[in-house]
Amino acid sequence: MSLTKVDAFDASKYWQLSDMVSLRDEEFGALAYHHVNRRLVFLKSRELVDVVRRLGDFESADDAITALVAPDQHDRYVAALVTLEKSALISGR
């Protein structure tokens, strides 16, 4: 159970919700809790929750965002994933 980070966030690579994280739906989006670093993170929209949940179904984070989010929102979602990666909520391969 190591917290070592493989690399920083690169949207052209594969990412998935970390298996150390519990994600719980709430009215405003979801609460995520990382069981090892004990961080509690708020995902403040349903759309972002959907992207995070289904991230692992796509070859890359870019693919996931392209498929699930309007084009003009692409960069905002990449920025959100950067933040989530910093808290170790999502992990690479």
Added chain:
Amino acid sequence: MGAESTLRNRFERGLAAPICLTWELTYACNLACTHCLSSSGRRDPRELTTNEAKALIDEIAAMQIFYVNVGGGEPMIRRDFFELIEHAVNQHVGVKFSTNGTRIDRDAAKRLAGIDYLDIQISIDGADASTSDRIRGVGSYDAARRAMDNLRNANFGQFKISVVMTKESVEQLDDFETLAKTYGAELRLTRLRPSGRGVEVWNELHPTLEQNRGLYQWLLARPNVLTGDSFFHLSALGSPLEGLNLCGAGRVVCLIDPVGDVYACPFVIHDEFLAGNVRGEGFAAVWTSSELFRSLREPGNPGACASCGSFDACRGGCMAAKFFTGLEMSDPDPECVFGHGEAALAAKHVSIRPRSSPDHSRRVPVTLSSR
């Protein structure tokens, strides 16, 4: 800032399930701390059985409650203590448990070190034996230090040292920081509440306005010191402290007591804040449907604080602190940083200080035998 306050409003309306909950496993305790929130001492014969406790853990896991703060009483006194926490962590329910440390001998420390998703908080109430033992009883400080030594020797990893802020302990902040450093531990400071047996000592032991101001500055400079959102009433002094800065009672937290009664928060074990019992309808039903919790999630009345420019920062303070000092919910917190609470208390001709309804205090003085 705008987005943060919207999020806070949502929290105040309640969540699908608590972020975390406090579960006092037993009222039995081998110490008799003067400020005990749960007036613990003697086991209650109606306490949840092992099977009932496991069923509750299953329900907690199903509701995706991320972690449980386990306390008591002294939780390690329960014979099924390890069985229960292992049952929880096996289902990804994190456990943070508070202990006086008396039961963490070398073997227990080794066993604890082998469990993932486990946090341990060892309580002391002074940076030296005489200060701490005045509150927790003779021998309790040394016992807590032995537990810390044992955890360190067992390579448990980072544990927490938990201290209640009193008039005396608040003068030792730097010593606590040093002690935590020597163990590689995290420091956790919490507020003295007039709850449980604390009602008897709060007047004499709670920090002064001046001390609270000093504590606020000290915490502001040390965001890594944990507080469990204890001191949000101090956020009226300026920048908010770390945490959600709101009263989470019945909205994002609650308490389950050893007999399965569900209260709004760990600091209000009193009939007036009893929402239901897990034995009947189950915990989820109490959380979502209890009349008490629904009313706590209604927008609050700022009352006497309405005209104060800092209401948005402190939200009127702690419900339990008001209740057990005889103030109304619409009054300021008794430790309001602007002194409005002290004034409100002084203005009352008659003040009725409610007592915690269940009292499991022992009737004879407790002595801790040293090993």
